[in-house]
Amino acid sequence: MxxxxxxxxxxxxxxxxxxxxxxxxxxxxxxxxxxxxxxxxxxxxxxxxxxxxxxxxxxxxxxxxxxxxxxxxxxxxxxxxxxxxxxxxxxxxxxxxxxxxxxxxxxxxxxxxxxxxxxxxxxxxxxxxxxxxxxxxxxxxxxxxxxxxxxxxxxxxxxxxxxxxxxRHRHRYHATRRQREELAQRFFSASEQGDMSALEELLAQDVALHVDGGGNVPARRQPVNGREHVTRTVLAKIAAFARLGIRIRLTEVNGQPGAMAYDAEGRLVEVTGLGIADDGRIQSIHSIVNPDKLRHLDQVSDLGPRLLAQRRSRGNP
The missing domain is CATH 1.20.140.160 (PhyR, sigma-like (SL) domain)
Incomplete structure (x- = not known):
């Protein structure tokens, strides 16, 4: 040639x-x-x-x-x-x-x-x-x-x-990049501070939380629906993150506000994207924790698989 x-x-x-x-x-x-x-x-x-x-x-x-x-x-x-x-x-x-x-x-x-x-x-x-x-x-x-x-x-x-x-549940929320970043900042700050009322204020009444673990890490297999249930689930997860030394870094995920979570060794644990409704509240939360779906982004943590192995060794599914 x-x-x-x-x-x-x-x-x-x-x-x-x-x-x-x-x-x-x-x-x-x-x-x-x-x-x-x-x-x-x-x-x-x-x-x-x-x-x-x-x-x-x-x-x-x-x-x-x-x-x-x-x-x-x-x-x-x-x-x-x-x-x-x-x-x-x-x-x-x-x-x-x-x-x-x-x-x-x-x-x-x-x-x-x-x-x-x-x-x-x-x-x-x-x-x-x-x-x-x-x-x-x-x-x-x-x-x-x-x-x-x-x-x-x-x-x-x-x-x-x-x-x-x-x-499509809601129309696209037309917000500037700065507005999206501010919303994400408020969401993750309220989550890390355990501020239930502040977190609920940011969520739509019928918000849904979706998690993809692929059977490789501990993860919910069904969506969590409704402001109260999602709020409690998010707060419980972020509290567990704090105990495990996992830190959150804000970023943009698929063109929407989101975050990447890293373990104490700086390895990727989770990527979360936030979907914004037309009233400016968070309509959906999509969290990917399946390590197989994160390897293209960074070095992936073995924390999730280890926790799953421990759970199974105790006889839990």
Missing amino acids: STSSTSSTSDLYGELRPRAFAIAYQMLGSVSEAEDVVQEAFLRLHQTLRKDDEPIASPRAYIATLVTRLAIDQLRSARVRRESYVGEWLPEPLVTGPTPAELAERADSLSLAFLVLLESLTPHQRAAFLLREVFDYPYAEVAEVIGTDVDSTRHLVARARSHVQKH
């Missing part, structure tokens, strides 16, 4: 990878699986560019098509695995990602709550909806990417849009 071809492939990778990863991640809700899909797509692009008899008119469309179709196939097999998943399944969190401008534009579609909602769509509905509604592809291009006609694509998008609107 010529140097110019190598340079061309490298340039295309730098140009097209951000969009390719965004599509794959929002299709799959998994950083590791999205990376695999993107790598495979660019490998195929590279192989095709080496063939003089197969020119690519639009590498952008080519990569979008490959990534989407590979993600559809991956999502089908992933759903089989998720049927036997222990407890609630939540996406792998993103702590670093798009540029601030891109994040501000698509923060709502990156949120953990939104990605969980997309899980209820069929793979083709999810692909059509994301390409059209999030990435703003024309219907004709979406149809070509997913291998159907325009009328069928419009139907897929309409069905998906209707489902999302029906099950």
